[in-house]
Amino acid sequence: MMKKIFSVIAFTCLLGLNANAQNIGNDPVIESRLKALSQELRCLVCQNQTLADSSAPLAEDLRREIRELIAKGMTDEEITAYLVARYGDFVRYRPPLKSQTAILWAGPMLLLFAGFGMLLITLRRRNALIANDKDTEE
Amino acid sequence: MKFQLKHLVPLSIFLVLLGFLMVGLKLDPHEVPSPLINKPAPLFEQKLMTDANQTFSVEKMRGQVWLLNVWASWCTACRQEHPLLMRMSQEIGIPLVGLDYKDTDAEGMDVLTKFGNPYTSLVADVEGRVGIDYGVYGVPETYLIDKAGIIRYKQIGPITEEVLYTTLIPLIKGLQ
Numbered sequence: 001m002m003k004k005i006f007s008v009i010a011f012t013c014l015l016g017l018n019a020n021a022q023n024i025g026n027d028p029v030i031e032s033r034l035k036a037l038s039q040e041l042r043c044l045v046c047q048n049q050t051l052a053d054s055s056a057p058l059a060e061d062l063r064r065e066i067r068e069l070i071a072k073g074m075t076d077e078e079i080t081a082y083l084v085a086r087y088g089d090f091v092r093y094r095p096p097l098k099s100q101t102a103i104l105w106a107g108p109m110l111l112l113f114a115g116f117g118m119l120l121i122t123l124r125r126r127n128a129l130i131a132n133d134k135d136t137e138e
Numbered sequence: 139m140k141f142q143l144k145h146l147v148p149l150s151i152f153l154v155l156l157g158f159l160m161v162g163l164k165l166d167p168h169e170v171p172s173p174l175i176n177k178p179a180p181l182f183e184q185k186l187m188t189d190a191n192q193t194f195s196v197e198k199m200r201g202q203v204w205l206l207n208v209w210a211s212w213c214t215a216c217r218q219e220h221p222l223l224m225r226m227s228q229e230i231g232i233p234l235v236g237l238d239y240k241d242t243d244a245e246g247m248d249v250l251t252k253f254g255n256p257y258t259s260l261v262a263d264v265e266g267r268v269g270i271d272y273g274v275y276g277v278p279e280t281y282l283i284d285k286a287g288i289i290r291y292k293q294i295g296p297i298t299e300e301v302l303y304t305t306l307i308p309l310i311k312g313l314q
Contacts, residue, residue, distance in 0.1 A: 044170060044275035057240065058275055061266045086273040088173040 030070045038063060041083060042091050050093065079101055172292045174184050174271055179206070179283045181270035184261035187243055194235065194259045196287065203313045204233040205306075206281040207257070209236070211245040216278045220249075221241060221254040221297035226302060233258040240266045240275050280304065284313045 041062075043054035050067075060113050062083070069079045083091050087121060095101045147186055148159060162272065174180075183195035207223065209216040209303055227234045236257035238246040243262055250260070282291040 034191060039272065047167065058266070061240075061270060065267075065270055086270060088170055088273075092169045 027071075030067055034063060034066055037045055037066060037079060040079050040093050041080070044087055044091065073099070139304055157283070168276065169294050170275070172289075172294075174281075174289050175292060177289060178287050179281065179289050180268070182268045182271070184263075184268070185211045187238060187260045187262050188255075189249060194261050196283075199233070199235075200287055201285050202233060203241055203285055203310055204235060204271075204283055206228075206235050206237060206283060208239050208263075208269065208272070208277050208279045208281075209276050210241040211249045212241065215251075215296050217253075219278050220253055220256070222299065222302065224254050227256040230307065232310060232314075236260040237268060238262045239274060240261070240264065260284070282313075284311060290304050292297045 038051035041051040043051050043056055043059040044093045045056035045058050048052055051062055087097055097105055178195055183193055183197045186192045186194055235256055274280050278296050280293040280297055284290050
């Protein structure tokens with residue numbers, strides 16, 4: 001009896017997997033491009049998820065839209081521009097370098113240099129102190 | 139220990155941080171500024187939900203200041219907004235176009251027959267394609283469009299009394 005139940009469960013699971021696979025993968029080329037693109041794009045409903053990961057209805061619609069745009073022969077850049085025109089740069093996980101995003105890009109470097117600067121000053125002061133101590137000892 | 143200016147450094151860093159955090163409290167990360175502000179409203183033409191023989195088209199609205207309200211029967215925040223829309227449609231004196239987003243016509247109409255229809259024209263966006271063109275990512279959203287067909291303002295989330303009287307109505311008066 002148990003065996004029968006298990007085999008039924010296993011069979012329905014397999015059916016489910018199969019159905020999913022068929023829905024998504026009509027054209028493997030489109031699907032692989034969709035996957036790569038949607039991992040670079042943000043879902044606006046659940047903002048910390050990519051379009052690829054999100055199951056929000058809007059994300060599903062946008063994936064459908066991207067699929068159609070790929071089928072129309074648009075390049076990845078054109079599709080990204082299409083979405084940016086509608087939702088803004090926020091949809092991109094890699095923000096473009098612009099005057100508005102300059103701090104975002106340069107900030108970490110500036111902080112790093114400031115850190116090095118402070119380290120240098122501190123080391124010099126310490127050296128000077130040690131040198132002073134030696135002078136007074138002698 | 140003598141007081142030195144550098145002893146104030148940790149305190150000032152703390153105050154700067156506090157300033158940033160206080161500003162951060164007032165920002166809403168769900169409000170993404172729309173790139174469509176001051177750009178032409180995307181064109182679409184759709185049959186009216188109330189009368190299949192008539193159509194609504196964005197192009198035909200040229201020369202008028204009008205509002206596009208994106209809503210749905212499944213959206214609870216839209217239900218909250220609804221009484222204000224009913225009042226507003228009487229007060230503002232400009233067309234209020236409703237876009238029933240990702241909804242079935244039957245359910246959308248059901249809500250309006252129960253609670254009243256504030257819209258001068260009502261169209262459906264069953265697949266959410268018009269919504270994508272307008273950059274809709276959460277309903278309700280409301281767009282203010284000027285006589286030249288340019289989007290001048292976008293309200294993300296329900297319109298409140300405050301938004302209506304301090305932002306929308308002055309903007310509408312300025313555009314007319």
